[in-house]
Amino acid sequence: MRPKILVVGAGFGGMAAVKALKHADADVLLVDRTNHHLFQPLLYQVATAALSPADIATASRVLLRRNRNASVLMADVTGVEPTAQVVKLADGRTLRYDYLVLATGAAYSFFGRDEWADHAKVLKSIDDALSIRDRLLFAFERAEQCDDPAEVTRLLTFVVVGGGPTGVELAGTIAELARTTLARDFRHIDPQSARIVLCEAGQHVLGAFPGDLPDYASGALRSLGVEVRLGEAVTLVDADGIVLGDERIDAAVVLWCAGTQARPAAIWLGAAAARNGAVKVTENCSVPGHANIFAIGDVASFDPGTAKPLPGLAPVAKQQGKYVGRLIADRIAGREKAVPFRYRDLGTMAVIGRSRAIADFGRFQLKGFLAWLGWSMVHLMLLVDFRSRLMVYVNWSWAWFTYGRGARLLTGRGDTGIARKERSRSENEKT
Amino acid sequence: MRPKILVVGAGFGGMAAVKALKHADADVLLVDRTNHHLFQPLLYQVATAALSPADIATASRVLLRRNRNASVLMADVTGVEPTAQVVKLADGRTLRYDYLVLATGAAYSFFGRDEWADHAKVLKSIDDALSIRDRLLFAFERAEQCDDPAEVTRLLTFVVVGGGPTGVELAGTIAELARTTLARDFRHIDPQSARIVLCEAGQHVLGAFPGDLPDYASGALRSLGVEVRLGEAVTLVDADGIVLGDERIDAAVVLWCAGTQARPAAIWLGAAAARNGAVKVTENCSVPGHANIFAIGDVASFDPGTAKPLPGLAPVAKQQGKYVGRLIADRIAGREKAVPFRYRDLGTMAVIGRSRAIADFGRFQLKGFLAWLGWSMVHLMLLVDFRSRLMVYVNWSWAWFTYGRGARLLTGRGDTGIARKERSRSENEKT
The missing domain is CATH 3.50.50.100 (FAD/NAD(P)-binding domain)
Known part of the structure; x- marks a missing residue:
């Protein structure tokens, strides 16, 4: 029997893990509540009507089309039973695993309110x-x-x-x-x-x-x-x-x-957690006491040996996902090396409006239009597939020159009073 | 006081009427339940994940930005009181009018079931x-x-x-x-x-x-x-x-x-209706007995003097909207000419899949790839603004060459069981 590797969460971490397992002699199953991988750094542009959802989200199946050992399951994980080596789903089903990668991310917290x-x-x-x-x-x-x-x-x-x-x-x-x-x-x-x-x-x-x-x-x-x-x-x-x-x-x-709060993976496992609820992981991203369970990205708290745990950033999740994917592939192939995870900080950026940003590359900093140019190029390159890149480029060029917003739609599915009211009526009564 | 012209419905008919009133010495108010004009002929491509909503819908305010005499109101019309010359809104308010253009369209009917x-x-x-x-x-x-x-x-x-x-x-x-x-x-x-x-x-x-x-x-x-x-x-x-x-x-x-059923404008007015509920209108698209109320597009039944009333097609609605807009502008300016509406049939098309269509131009017919080429060009040209045209072109080119679909997103706002269940939960419990 080929080992079963279960990856929970199709964010940056989970997706990187599945991709790193491409050549592993194993069955890889990616489980997520949604059917898509989301490029979260640009989500604020969907919220402000500059981009459409499809510009920054791609069906997970499409991204993993060439990973022949990988399947995708749209389901809601509600718990883990480490002794039985199963994950519990909301609909009552369970999924067996030999290796489990938890990449379930974080949510915002209201400080108890x-x-x-x-x-x-x-x-x-x-x-x-x-x-x-x-x-x-x-x-x-x-x-x-x-x-x-x-x-x-x-x-x-x-x-x-x-x-x-x-x-x-x-x-x-x-x-x-x-x-x-x-x-x-x-x-x-x-x-x-x-x-x-x-x-x-x-x-x-x-x-x-x-x-x-x-x-x-x-x-x-x-x-x-x-x-x-x-x-x-x-x-x-x-x-x-x-x-x-x-x-x-x-x-x-x-x-x-x-303030963010990690999803409850630590509670599922009864594992030690950091203040924000993230699972405290070992130097190879495994959960202490569970050599075959790994936690990566925002749901994990990784101590790099310096003052603070690694920040909840996309590059951390991606690098951890890649690391864990390779580690599991090596272990299955019997060639595991005991090399701890090390985060390679390539710099961080933040954008302010349509033409300014700040960037910190450790040795030097950038701010203003040049930083914004860098920010846009990096984010275009990071967008997962060519199509998204092309669409975002067209949208951005348009928005940049015209100040227009292409996605100014009230679709009636949101929280507006009028929409709620409307939905409860029959078609014929509508104007 | 400048006369008040109320146009209900931001579809092809209503939008054409408002645009034709651009130079009228009047206050034009466009009322619609949504905030956008929708290019309905391509809606099936949104339903099948080929296009994003924003590709075929544009905020009505954007389309009417240069119509300085026009305002846009997002509201739900529920009735008309012709003697008081007011339209009733769902929230209890009323809107006074001197001229009323009803372009409220049609819905699907389930034959009483x-x-x-x-x-x-x-x-x-x-x-x-x-x-x-x-x-x-x-x-x-x-x-x-x-x-x-x-x-x-x-x-x-x-x-x-x-x-x-x-x-x-x-x-x-x-x-x-x-x-x-x-x-x-x-x-x-x-x-x-x-x-x-x-x-x-x-x-x-x-x-x-x-x-x-x-x-x-x-x-x-x-x-x-x-x-x-x-x-x-x-x-x-x-x-x-x-x-x-x-x-x-x-x-x-x-x-x-x-089967479609016209929206209940005929009921609002107590006017004579065709079998599908559409208001039977006079030769200048006005409602019999109400010289200042017009009905156009799918909500109207116009008898061109031949065997059948005009079909429920976008070009009919557009031409009627333009005709009525001009008629009202002329009447306000005191230069109304008693020219009845005449539909100019430019041909009809239907598309079958990604490379075939049929087209009827009266004197000749087309079918197959050539008809499809014609169909795509006509629809690109008809798309209301440049941006939509560009985005659809990019999306289509991509889809045509790759068979890919850019908008394969399950956003969880729809009717899937998993989505409904999820929405009732708190963020922290989610995977």
Whole structure:
């Protein structure tokens, strides 16, 4: 019997593991809740109507078409039983494994205030992005119809909580959406009067970057029209907005990009976890006490021997996936070498609006347009398949020259009141 | 006071009317349930994962940016009060008008069997298309996981009811999806074994076309692997499939493209209606007894003085919209000419799969690849804005050469069981 390798999660980590197992003499099964691999670094562009979902997501089956030893299963994993060597699925079925790679990622955490999740939207999946897009566009539509000035102000106020890369990307892009794309399209409101507030409890946005890069980022955001609020914590989120420190800010849309929590793999395994719930893994990414179970990417906490565990970045997940895939292939072939995983830091980048970015390459830093050029080239190259690259290139060229947005669609599947109402009616009653 | 012109519906008819009113000394308000104008002739390509919604839909505000006398309102019209000259909205508000253009279109009808709507999907909106796409792709995913041969057969059976253009387009494209795009992507099932059944109660598919074109279409469909069933009526639709004549056909997906019913504008007005519910209009497209109310497109039944009322085609709606827009502009300017509407038939086309079509230009007919070339060029030219044209061109070129589908996404917002289940859970519990 060929060994069964089960990889849970079709993100950067899981996909890299399956690809690294291409020539292994084994049956590889990739399990994911969705049918696609998502290029998450550009998800904020779907949320802000610049790209379509299909531009940044590709069916996992297509990506693994040439991996003849790999199958794909669309299913929802709910637990692991290490002694029986099975994974449990939501529908009651189980899947046996000889090797298990957990690459289930992380979600946003509300610091114990789970009720905030009803009002603040997070950005992790395509559904999240479409739901945010609906909310953003619908806020302008409702403001256009509204006679109450206070309500118009609320509808045109957008709050982003969390000054990390996703928060900065969203705040900058929403500001551009309001100031340029939508500027001429309404008759009763002025989209340029929209207020975009970025709240960061720390002293800096993009605080993980060194030197003057965080200050540059704050300045760049402010020049785009974003109100950057530092050093104050959000103390309440409700249906009408937030409370920041002591100040009430009424807002139609609140986006939550603060703090992540690993998916519950550590709980499944009863394994030691870091503060964010990530499984503490050994130097070869295996789970302590389970030599045939590995955890990689955001669901893992890997101690590189320095002060901090590795950050939750796509390159970490990809490199760990590749490493673990090769390790398992070597073990099966009986040629395993005891080389610990080492993260190769190729630099980190964050983008602010349509023509500025910051980049940290360790030995040197970049900021401004040059960094943005670097950012766009790197992200185009990283896009998983040629088609996505081509489509994004066309979309971006178009958007760059025209300030237009191609995906300004309220599809009615999102969270807008009108959509919900409509869906419960029969076709014939519709206008 | 400038006169108020209210146009209800942002389809081909309504949009053409608003554009024709560009220079009218009036306030024009376009009301639609959605925020976008949809290029419906290509909607079947969204349903079959070849195009993204944004490729064929554009925000109405963007299309009317240069029409300075036009505003856009996203709202749901539920009735008209002709004596008060107001339109009623679902949220209780009313809108006053001096001139009213009803361009509310049509929906599919289930011949009085409304309970069939729970099981058979129609294709009218972007939401419909995404829901069909989810169902199609999910059927293959479920079949891949299924151990019961009878259930696999059911999951890989797709029924299209109605042999008009939409039914033919869907059946042909689903056949290609199964036979080419998906052919290599599964390990346990053979997508090429999928059964696609097109049911038409009449003796021909595309029966509105003359000569041997319908027979050619049947043959072309059969060569794509579609089972064309003529002359038998569907007598039942339920969760597991249909009954065709006396034969039970178990199917995972049933698409309903038979018979349309006009939206209830005639009921709103208490006006005389044709059999399909469309308002019988006068020779200038006005509603009898209401000189300032016009009905155009699928919601109107226009008698051209020949045997049959004008068909429910995009060119009819567009030409009527343009005619009515000009008529109202002329009346406001005091230069109305009593010229009745005349439909200029530029020919009709229908496409069968990726390289064949039929076309009827009255004096001559085309079929096969040449007709398909004509069809693609005409549809590219008709696409409303440059961006859509460019994106569709890129997508099509890609799909044509690779047989690939760029939009093979199960976004979880559709009708798949797994998606529904997931949505009710908190983020942290997800895999």
